Amino acid sequence: MSKDRPAPDAPAPLFPLVDSHTHLDACGASDAASVTAIVDRAAAVGVERVVTVADDLAAAQFAVDAAHWDSRVYAAVAIHPTRANVLDDATRAEVDRLARDPRVVAVGETGLDFYWPGKLDGCATVPEQTEGFRWHIDLAKRLGKTLMIHNREADQALLQVLREEGAPETVIFHCFSSDAEMARECVGAGYVLSFSGTVSFKNAKALREAAPLVPSDQLIVETDAPFLTPHPFRGAPNEPYCLPYTVRALAEIRGEDPDELAKASTATAERVYGLRPVSG
Ligand SMILES: [Zn+2]
Numbered sequence: 001m002s003k004d005r006p007a008p009d010a011p012a013p014l015f016p017l018v019d020s021h022t023h024l025d026a027c028g029a030s031d032a033a034s035v036t037a038i039v040d041r042a043a044a045v046g047v048e049r050v051v052t053v054a055d056d057l058a059a060a061q062f063a064v065d066a067a068h069w070d071s072r073v074y075a076a077v078a079i080h081p082t083r084a085n086v087l088d089d090a091t092r093a094e095v096d097r098l099a100r101d102p103r104v105v106a107v108g109e110t111g112l113d114f115y116w117p118g119k120l121d122g123c124a125t126v127p128e129q130t131e132g133f134r135w136h137i138d139l140a141k142r143l144g145k146t147l148m149i150h151n152r153e154a155d156q157a158l159l160q161v162l163r164e165e166g167a168p169e170t171v172i173f174h175c176f177s178s179d180a181e182m183a184r185e186c187v188g189a190g191y192v193l194s195f196s197g198t199v200s201f202k203n204a205k206a207l208r209e210a211a212p213l214v215p216s217d218q219l220i221v222e223t224d225a226p227f228l229t230p231h232p233f234r235g236a237p238n239e240p241y242c243l244p245y246t247v248r249a250l251a252e253i254r255g256e257d258p259d260e261l262a263k264a265s266t267a268t269a270e271r272v273y274g275l276r277p278v279s280g
């Protein structure tokens with residue numbers, strides 16, 4: 001995210017959409033009024049509900065609060081793989097407590113990030129990340145909640161840990177950015193793939209081959225805002241209201257009508273997150 005570029009223009013509306021993965025705190029929200037302002041901007045273009053995702057304990061408490069402040073917001077809580085080295089007994093107990101909240105629809109984002117270790121000061125090592133991932137898988141299964149996975153350059157390692165532990169009933173790969181072979185493996189295993197602005201990037205050739213392979217009942221969409229702003233606004237701050245840009249880019253790659261893709265992805269999001277369908 002950069003403050004140098006102005007915020008993207010509002011896209012033409014596309015109803016109904018669910019932003020399946022965003023970070024409202026990192027988008028600048030800090031209280032009920034600022035959460036509602038972001039969701040109002042999103043709802044104006046059809047993004048009527050959002051799942052705000054935590055990557056540390058403070059963000060987890062914020063996500064749960066936000067989901068109670070505004071009925072259009074749901075929460076996902078976990079400790080991000082790059083921070084898995086903070087998962088002592090007290091932290092685990094807190095994540096466990098927060099994840100039980102009825103407004104929490106997923107345990108996430110957890111998983112493996114092979115990009116940052118060695119580059120980022122204090123980043124959890126791969127063994128620490130793996131242990132943390134195993135713990136979050138167990139938590140999701142104990143609570144009967146969906147597992148939301150963060151994957152950076154860790155395709156096969158993630159699949160292996162899921163096989164070893166036994167996957168929860170519902171598994172989402174957020175910001176799916178892998179190739180066609182990984183898409184086939186995930187679809188075959190029954191996992192749900194969430195597509196972000198990266199599908200609109202011109203250099204994402206492998207991902208563009210993967211996206212058409214995913215059946216719509218295993219496909220959801222997300223902004224991961226404030227990160228990964230879709231083309232042609234790369235480098236500008238992302239927000240949930242930008243989701244229609246990504247859905248139109250994805251529909252073009254898949255040769256689908258954007259309105260149909262919006263409806264289908266929303267039905268899938270409602271199923272995997274246990275959301276009640278919006279009337280009308
Ligand atoms: Zn992530």
Ligand SMILES: [Zn+2]
Nearest residue numbers: 021053109224
């Ligand atoms: Zn994220």
